């Protein structure tokens with residue numbers, strides 16, 4: 371689509387918005403629930419398409435894309451009205467003089483959703499459903515690497531009978547995404563790389579379009595000496611290699627207490643060697659193909675650089691020679707540190723660098739030593755320490771004794787600070803990222819008088835405010851004196 375096509379789509383979305391907003395939450399939910407039922411009905415076909423287009427195993431197409439978004443559709447259909455209900459603000463002493471305040475939430479208007487290819491269904495569809503339930507109309511640009519899954523979204527809502535132009539999908543590369551950002555949307559929700567996020571933020575700055583950025587990650591896992599090593603090693607292997615490591619929440623750095631370092635390494639090596647790599651649509655494989663050659667090349671470059679600098683490859687480290695296609699072998703690296711690109715930058719591929727640590731402060735320091743801060747994982751049985759460490763980690767989400775999981779929870783916020791982005795998706799916080807807030811303040815005018823802070827000003831009014839400030843916020847005798855002076859000034863103001 372060219373720039374004009376995108377503008378036309380956004381204009382149509384604006385025209386459709388008022389009628390959509392006018393529908394009750396219940397009515398909006400009927401469309402979402404209908405789309406959910408169609409997704410469920412066609413899930414075999416859609417899972418196969420996800421697997422073919424993205425390369426991920428069929429199991430992950432069901433478990434990571436289809437099921438979480440079904441859950442999200444159900445959750446926001448049922449709960450949006452409650453989550454966006456009017457919020458009363460308690461005003462303390464002002465309530466005694468008839469003041470009331472509350473916050474109402476109302477849709478932005480048109481939300482533009484720009485999505486990546488790693489979760490080609492669950493990421494864009496999740497954002498779309500939340501924005502629609504909040505009363506926005508939506509224009510979505512899926513990744514150019516997964517356009518067919520992108521079309522699934524429009525097919526679902528078309529069959530569900532969604533009114534025209536309430537949701538539109540259009541296809542294209544980054545240039546088309548840039549057109550969308552400049553086409554007059556009221557809010558942009560972007561999930562993707564840091565570089566693109568920066569470009570979009572600069573474009574949004576021109577007209578101050580509000581923006582949510584869900585960007586990259588370099589998530590650390592800390593394994594303490596008392597962790598259940600069998601579980602922790604399985605969680606690390608799965609967390610690093612599922613979706614071929616192409617997950618913003620992948621386990622990308624592992625820090626293991628030196629007492630259990632060797633044992634942990636032998637567990638992850640043996641578990642990784644058992645992984646079966648192959649075509650995603652085959653039901654008996656564990657790791658599929660990577661999605662795009664450009665991503666495989668980035669991963670390979672990081673691994674080769676690490677090897678040249680003395681890293682030790684314990685397994686993998688290259689393309690799978692038994693397969694033709696974008697199959698990078700699940701790779702475990704040691705003898706690396708924070709000066710290595712593979713430890714510093716997002717890899718977004720099936721690579722797990724593992725490093726030992728000695729004391730917990732060192733583990734925290736290493737985990738926090740990153741430009742990213744999306745997730746952090748802790749493994750250990752000492753809950754006092756787990757909670758202590760959780761408080762010290764800079765991360766959008768800290769998960770204790772698991773990995774990757776929480777994007778699948780529609781109830782909990784997703785997103786992180788630093789280069790991982792700004793704003794949140796999912797949960798109440800994420801939903802409120804898709805609406806504007808309106809503060810309404812009411813004055814019941816119990817005293818039926820013009821307020822003394824209105825015109826005209828006078829020396830008596832200045833004395834009054836000076837003493838009122840001391841009377842309200844001062845201490846001891848000066849406070850009492852000020853109270854007396856305040857009443858005196860008040861009498862004069864009244865008389866005049």
Ligand code: NAD
Nearest residue numbers: 485486487512513543544547548562563566584585586618
């Ligand atoms: P990307 O930034 O290359 O592309 C993302 C989307 O932006 C695509 O649809 C692309 O066409 C579009 N785009 C590119 N240039 C644009 C521009 N100038 N203006 C507007 N749109 C533009 O990212 P990707 O390679 O598709 O995805 C991988 C990245 O996404 C990784 O860094 C990963 O960590 C991140 N990601 C983050 C999350 C999260 O929730 N934080 C989830 C998934 C992926």
